Amino acid sequence: MSKQMGIRELGEFLRSRRALLTPADVGLPTGGNRRVPGLRREELAIIAGISPDHYQRIEQGRSAPSVAAIRAIADALRLTADEEHYLRRLASTDSTVGTSGVEHRVGIPDHILKLVEYSESPIYLLNHRRDILAWNPAARTLLCDFDDIEPENRNIAWLIFTDSHFRSLYREWDETARTIVGVLRYAEGDHPEDQELKHLIARLTTASSVFRSLRERREVAQKCGGFKTLCHPLIGDITLVHQSLSVNGNPDLELSMYTAHDETSKTALQFLSAWDTTRAAAESRPTPAV
Incomplete structure (x- = not known):
């Protein structure tokens, strides 16, 4: 997974999780016309306690999220522990994360x-x-x-x-x-x-x-x-x-x-x-x- 692919997957993953939540799930008003299912970016940002502009830049791959932002977004999206781990990997800027032991065959004890x-x-x-x-x-x-x-x-x-x-x-x-x-x-x-x-x-x-x-x-x-x-x-x-x-x-x-x-x-x-x-x-x- 290249860095560009990781950024694209990060945005797609966040959008897919956002689509699974409704305003009622998080205690927001349910009225008004909605063109897409799930929470709007602005609503997710408010729940996560970050600015809507910052969240939009994260979802669009234009801003690297901090550890605190990832945790806040994961909580707001109600991610499982496995989903949060995956999100952290996608957001990581360390190119060595998760690559050890892949390019060579692991010996079986x-x-x-x-x-x-x-x-x-x-x-x-x-x-x-x-x-x-x-x-x-x-x-x-x-x-x-x-x-x-x-x-x-x-x-x-x-x-x-x-x-x-x-x-x-x-x-x-x-x-x-x-x-x-x-x-x-x-x-x-x-x-x-x-x-x-x-x-x-x-x-x-x-x-x-x-x-x-x-x-x-x-x-x-x-x-x-x-x-x-x-x-x-x-x-x-x-x-x-x-x-x-x-x-x-x-x-x-x-x-x-x-x-x-x-x-x-x-x-x-x-x-x-x-x-x-x-x-x-x-x-x-x-x-x-x-």
Whole structure:
């Protein structure tokens, strides 16, 4: 993301958040004719406690906002913590912010690989682009055999938007897709010079009209987590707890783990594990001589 692109995105992001608030939301009179939805610039400036001219120059990219101004604008727009973080990145004048660790491949510590390999719960390792770097047998059985996917397509965002199996796997596919788009936008703020991330977003924009539509919302999310209901081809619906965990000392790495939500889901995961063990044993047997 060049400086000029960052300035343009800053203005578009502020306008998109402004459009989501109505005068009634912030205690302002609701009368009068409005040509556009949401708050006017002047109204947002008053709520933020800055001059309308100063806010207009910030939104138009003609003035660099101070830290205090960013905080005031974020409060006025009722931004989430993730959205405020993204706004700060866009407004930053330090060209080195968020660029470390992007132009070279992040090494995966051996202990993290062992954690993935020997975990009983389905778990896989991601980077900020959502590339799938490592996974265990439980994740392969629950989600898909990642070995069968071409390395350039071995990316959660790509699979969710382009793979029919993943489209049918997630019961709450719409919410999952929306969150993934927000996670990628958050990554853009932290890694503005990541050419591979730009390439991924360009591919997704070309491949998926749904992705394009969701991108226009300019929503931001840091991580994926919560309850997930999957429609597995072997066992049907299974509700799991899904959580993303940052790797200490390796900010570009993230563990994504599924655990049982209740006894029913625990039993279902145990069945999948036993089924995978049986399948692997059968595949390892030598073919009888004819």
